[in-house]
Amino acid sequence: MRRGWRGRGYWPGAGPFSHLPPWQRPGWLYGPGACWYLYDSNRTVLPPINQLKPEDENLILNDQKQAIVEQQKINQEMLKKIEARLKELKK
Structure with missing residues (x-):
């Protein structure tokens, strides 16, 4: 018996957080690309310098x-x- 969204979970999307509803995913809470720092260690965001x-x-x-x-x-x-x-x- 298939459960939820095409058998992958209740919520749409295929990714590490597809089991979570969209409003609980890191991209929703902390902005786009919030969880991808794990895969790209060279990405560094520096605050603007006054x-x-x-x-x-x-x-x-x-x-x-x-x-x-x-x-x-x-x-x-x-x-x-x-x-x-x-x-x-x-x-």
Whole structure:
């Protein structure tokens, strides 16, 4: 006895996701070609790069540097507290 669509499943189409209804297939959910990256490893999609002015890039980099320095200070303080607690526990 044949089931569904020409014996291949309930939904039309012949492919790796033919057992799924169209609205649950990767191409429907994530756009055309979403599942074919498995077969074409050279296909790389890069986001567009916005060109920044040197002044803007300088501001961004200075902010990032300041955030990293602040995080390093916090980490050093935590490390000192941990070392002090370890000394207490060894006594």
